Amino acid sequence: MQKLLTGNAFVFGNNVDTDQIYPGRFVEFTDVEDVAKYAMFGADPEFTCNVKKGDFIVAGSNFGCGSSREHAAITLKAVGVGAIIAESFARIFYRNAINLGLPVLVCPLISKLVTSGATVQVDLLSGEICDETGKIAQAEPMSEYTLHILESGGIKSLIKKQMELNMEERTSWL
Amino acid sequence: MHAIEKLLAKKAGLTSVKAGEIINCEVDMAGINDLYLQTIRSFYEMGGVKVHDPSRVIMFLDHYAPASTILQAQNQKQFREFCWDQGIDLLMDIDQGVCHQVLVDKGLSYPGEIVVITDSHTTTHGAFGAFGTGVGATDLAIILVTGKLWFRVPEIIKINFEGKLPKGVYAKDAILHAIGELGADYAVYKAVEFGGSMLEHLSISERMALCNMSTEMGAKTSYIQPDAITMAFLKERVARPYEIYHTDADFHYADEVTFDVHHLKPQLAAPSSVDNVYDLGQFIGRHIDQAYLGSCTGGRAEDIGIAARILKGKKVASRTRFVIVPASKGVLLESMEKGYVQTLVEAGATFVTPGCAACLGTHEGMLASGETCITTTNRNFPGRMGDTKAEIFLGSPAAVAAAALMGEIVDPTLYM
Ligand code: SF4
Numbered sequence: 151m152q153k154l155l156t157g158n159a160f161v162f163g164n165n166v167d168t169d170q171i172y173p174g175r176f177v178e179f180t181d182v183e184d185v186a187k188y189a190m191f192g193a194d195p196e197f198t199c200n201v202k203k204g205d206f207i208v209a210g211s212n213f214g215c216g217s218s219r220e221h222a223a224i225t226l227k228a229v230g231v232g233a234i235i236a237e238s239f240a241r242i243f244y245r246n247a248i249n250l251g252l253p254v255l256v257c258p259l260i261s262k263l264v265t266s267g268a269t270v271q272v273d274l275l276s277g278e279i280c281d282e283t284g285k286i287a288q289a290e291p292m293s294e295y296t297l298h299i300l301e302s303g304g305i306k307s308l309i310k311k312q313m314e315l316n317m318e319e320r321t322s323w324l
Numbered sequence: 325m326h327a328i329e330k331l332l333a334k335k336a337g338l339t340s341v342k343a344g345e346i347i348n349c350e351v352d353m354a355g356i357n358d359l360y361l362q363t364i365r366s367f368y369e370m371g372g373v374k375v376h377d378p379s380r381v382i383m384f385l386d387h388y389a390p391a392s393t394i395l396q397a398q399n400q401k402q403f404r405e406f407c408w409d410q411g412i413d414l415l416m417d418i419d420q421g422v423c424h425q426v427l428v429d430k431g432l433s434y435p436g437e438i439v440v441i442t443d444s445h446t447t448t449h450g451a452f453g454a455f456g457t458g459v460g461a462t463d464l465a466i467i468l469v470t471g472k473l474w475f476r477v478p479e480i481i482k483i484n485f486e487g488k489l490p491k492g493v494y495a496k497d498a499i500l501h502a503i504g505e506l507g508a509d510y511a512v513y514k515a516v517e518f519g520g521s522m523l524e525h526l527s528i529s530e531r532m533a534l535c536n537m538s539t540e541m542g543a544k545t546s547y548i549q550p551d552a553i554t555m556a557f558l559k560e561r562v563a564r565p566y567e568i569y570h571t572d573a574d575f576h577y578a579d580e581v582t583f584d585v586h587h588l589k590p591q592l593a594a595p596s597s598v599d600n601v602y603d604l605g606q607f608i609g610r611h612i613d614q615a616y617l618g619s620c621t622g623g624r625a626e627d628i629g630i631a632a633r634i635l636k637g638k639k640v641a642s643r644t645r646f647v648i649v650p651a652s653k654g655v656l657l658e659s660m661e662k663g664y665v666q667t668l669v670e671a672g673a674t675f676v677t678p679g680c681a682a683c684l685g686t687h688e689g690m691l692a693s694g695e696t697c698i699t700t701t702n703r704n705f706p707g708r709m710g711d712t713k714a715e716i717f718l719g720s721p722a723a724v725a726a727a728a729l730m731g732e733i734v735d736p737t738l739y740m
Binding site for chain 2: 167173175215216220246305309
């Protein structure tokens with residue numbers, strides 16, 4: 151996992167719900183290539199044309215509230231969002247993002263400190279957020295558990311590894 | 325400890341737990357709905373071969389029941405095949421209805437249970453003293469593989485409603501009022517317990533509406549201490565043994581708030597957020613294009629009964645549509661038996677197959693741009709039920725039925 155990320159910020163407000171991140175009428179699409187076409191479609195239909203790999207989403211409080219659809223996290227990861235920095239996250243979205251290996255950082259006041267289009271640098275380990283003038287904000291460091299999932303490339307590869315280990319134990323015992 | 329903490333500790337094999345701790349719990353029932361094909365994908369991507377315990381897995385084909393596009397039909401086909409391959413007998417096909425109501429109808433929601441569904445409104449099961457919470461597809465796939473899931477033990481908030489609701493005012497009004505006062509992010513990551521004397525007068529149906537809506541203040545789970553009303557309801561439905569936990573007298577809530585509902589007026593959440601709540605009186609006269617009664621929040625037999633009483637022998641207003649979606653097959657059967665369906669169809673209502681229908685804006689009752697809808701559902705984000713330029717008001721079943729009758733927002737207490 152890359153620990154020091156640089157990209158442009160796309161800034162959104164409070165309570166950005168999963169319908170804005172990924173509208174309900176597209177939930178029937180299940181292939182990543184299709185899901186990627188509608189990232190942030192409900193909030194900014196131009197988003198997918200403008201976002202570049204490694205860019206950040208910056209938002210106010212309760213980002214990702216609403217439904218449990220994993221599409222919301224999948225679509226942001228698929229278009230290359232490097233990390234999401236918000237004042238707070240809705241619980242299910244937060245879990246979904248971590249599970250996919252998409253870094254999410256909680257940082258007070260961040261939506262007021264960064265303007266859309268600004269280039270920022272984010273240190274995932276320390277939570278330090280900088281722009282060209284230097285440090286502008288300090289996000290809460292992620293928990294060990296969360297970092298462990300991210301470093302494993304998401305929960306799926308983590309569980310897969312665990313299962314293979316269990317399997318080895320079982321066969322060596324046999 | 326709180327009852328929720330005792331429940332979590334038991335399922336994690338621990339003697340005690342405290343807020344903030346991360347624990348790994350046995351899951352009693354894991355539910356997948358038809359929006360989440362990713363669950364099956366994630367299961368195989370993790371190297372899953374056989375589901376850990378198929379008897380603890382339930383599949384719901386509810387959001388797209390019945391399929392309205394080829395893609396939806398193909399997704400549902402894959403779900404069915406997965407159930408057949410894996411020996412999952414609890415396949416709730418398109419005739420059954422919305423997951424939360426189906427679980428209750430089947431006697432699978434009970435005190436002390438951990439129930440996890442790929443649906444944010446799984447908080448509904450707190451009405452029975454269960455720990456219900458929603459997760460995404462991959463988390464659910466972890467349960468399929470391991471039978472367990474990790475949880476952070478939540479802080480617990482208590483919301484008390486004191487007093488008896490006036491005639492024509494419902495639990496939906498009370499919870500909308502609370503969300504309006506507290507905000508859509510008030511309970512993020514937290515568990516919400518509902519208490520207070522209002523509950524003594526609330527049916528299970530209305531208690532479910534309360535717990536269901538706790539999701540709209542961000543709650544991870546909700547809880548109502550099982551009492552005589554709960555037990556009377558469960559007696560006919562749940563045969564299995566279950567455990568009721570009680571909160572210790574010295575337990576400290578992270579926050580406690582009380583609302584007096586004695587004089588509460590009918591409430592509406594106005595466009596476009598669920599915490600944008602006002603007295604309904606402020607919107608009287610507002611034209612309604614579609615009145616919608618349905619969902620896991622407000623589509624039970626009791627809700628349909630309220631509408632039937634308001635519309636008996638009358639007609640839905642000429643420039644208004646009244647769409648009714650029973651939450652489940654059980655609800656539909658009860659509504660037929662009690663004559664509600666006959667009354668409402670004669671009055672000009674349109675009945676839709678039990679399921680989620682237009683609640684999530686994919687089919688069966690979508691809104692056009694510029695239209696206004698009043699609904700018993702739980703979300704009014706732009707585009708939630710159709711075009712992003714449609715306006716959605718959330719209210720009680722009585723508010724919706726009275727608006728269907730008059731073609732505009734009216735005070736439902738005058739039509740009871
Ligand atoms: S009825 Fe609406 S809120 Fe309930 S599960 Fe279905 S889509 Fe979700």
